[in-house]
Amino acid sequence: MDTQSTLAMEGLPQKPEKPLDSDCCGNGCVPCVLDIYAEELAIWERECARIKSGGTSHSVGQEEEENGEYESPALSSSEYHQYQITAVIPETHDTWRFTCRLGPDQSLGLLPGQHVVIRGYVEGKPITRQYTPVSDVRLKGAFHLLIKVYRDGRMSQVVRTCQVGDGLEIRGPFGCLQYTPNQYSRVLMLAAGTGVAPMAQLIQAMLTNEDEEGRVRLLYACRTYHDILMKSEIAEWRQFWNFSATFLLSQEPPTETPSGQYQYGEEIVHGKINKTLLEKELGKNVSGTRVLVCGTRSFDSDMLQILDVCNFPKDHIFKF
Ligand SMILES: Cc1cc2nc3c(=O)[nH]c(=O)nc-3n(C[C@H](O)[C@H](O)[C@H](O)COP(=O)(O)OP(=O)(O)OC[C@H]3O[C@@H](n4cnc5c(N)ncnc54)[C@H](O)[C@@H]3O)c2cc1C
Structure with a gap:
């Protein structure tokens, strides 16, 4: 029996997939896809440990939603929080605008130019990709994502099926652009x-x-x-x-x-x-x-x- 089948039998989530070396562009991105993978492994290990010690496998935020107390938590870079999709609108023939709900007085907590990591599942296997919300970082109550769907894209398969009411698992913020007013003319x-x-x-x-x-x-x-x-x-x-x-x-x-x-x-x-x-x-x-x-x-x-x-x-x- 392979490792993934053993994990499934034990009720544990599947191990994140290691990116190919060629997935790294070599330009010193922060974080690099290989850094994200290392963090995904750590998150997966924590989730497995939680389940083994009697916790459940659901994402952070799901319990609150099930109890009718859903209040989207602020972003965390080390844990996934779930954000409910409230609108899905086509922007062009291959790109969709997703609106996700935040608490009424809550903003996502990004600095200009920062992005998030979204986790989706393809055949039960977790995959992650980076996305940059396009809404003003100070917007409260919601945020918007523009996501292009590629015919052969793996996360694109997940995004294509997302509907209003679904939750998106997101962590962040990431990225190191520093905006200082009047630094450049x-x-x-x-x-x-x-x-x-x-x-x-x-x-x-x-x-x-x-x-x-x-x-x-x-x-x-x-x-x-x-x-x-x-x-x-x-x-x-x-x-x-x-x-x-x-x-x-x-x-x-x-x-x-x-x-x-x-x-x-x-x-x-x-x-x-x-x-x-x-x-x-x-x-x-x-x-x-x-x-x-x-x-x-x-x-x-x-x-x-x-x-x-x-x-x-x-x-x-x-x-x-
Ligand atoms: C910091 C950062 C921010 C990003 N923000 C956004 C965002 O806001 N919205 C968004 O839609 N995407 C964004 N991306 C790209 C996104 O992370 C994924 O790479 C993209 O959605 C494709 O994922 P996939 O799993 O569907 O495709 P994959 O399975 O990774 O690739 C499938 C096919 O699509 C091609 N492909 C993948 N990405 C691109 C690309 N960018 N241009 C051309 N061809 C490509 C591949 O070569 C391959 O043939 C961002 C990437 C980074 C690094």
Whole structure:
């Protein structure tokens, strides 16, 4: 009998799956997927010990919910808490916006740019992935997640079946971006796809801080116009004096989407973020500029390479 069958017979949860070495991007992420695995093992060992000593296998928070005393607990980085889904709304053809409930006076407790880890189960086996709530970190009573569903994605299989009323097991916060108002006169954000999520938190923090004099410039790369996430929020942010955004569409020829479909004020460029464009965006004020990068692995590596070619100082770059 294999280990997992033995665990199941003893009523113990299955052991977390070790990530492949290739799952680590080697860019020094905090936390790295391998750190998350080490913590998952420790959490699993504690859960097994609790069950063996007579406790049950349910997640933290479930007991309160069963007793009708459900009050979403604050985040913990060492234990999963369960947050009830109150809305699931399609954002695009492959990305869903989940709203989760918090206590009426409770916020999630993230700092701008921080993310959480969600645990799901595929065939009884726990898997974890990182996600960045897109709601303002100060929002009370709820938080929002934007999650892209990949056809062959493992967590995507879990996310696809999530419904209103289900609970999401979440721990956190994680991430080490430090936002200090007025530290830079300009923050240039290079985002692709769901990489706009951590930028959203920081944009909200900067635009609503009356003392902030720094400007925010978002270059947002998507395949087509219909893949752009958070269009309505971006339109609202555009009302602020210190925010501007350009959408870069890599797979949509200019003729494909009639310009009449674009919303008023949207700046669209057909193509990718390349060296010429980035050089122009960076301009001469290098010392006052901070660059934030978040996208797919290939997008991140392309952006870091171009910044390097442009001699942009590495200590002014933050890659999520
Ligand atoms: C700090 C951090 C924050 C994140 N925040 C969010 C978020 O807010 N919303 C969100 O949807 N995702 C976010 N992600 C990505 C997320 O953690 C998962 O990697 C993603 O949801 C895919 O998981 P999966 O299990 O469905 O796919 P997997 O089983 O891991 O992969 C399935 C397939 O999808 C491809 N794939 C996986 N991830 C990506 C990607 N990012 N871009 C392109 N191809 C990919 C893989 O190459 C593979 O072919 C974040 C990642 C990090 C590191």
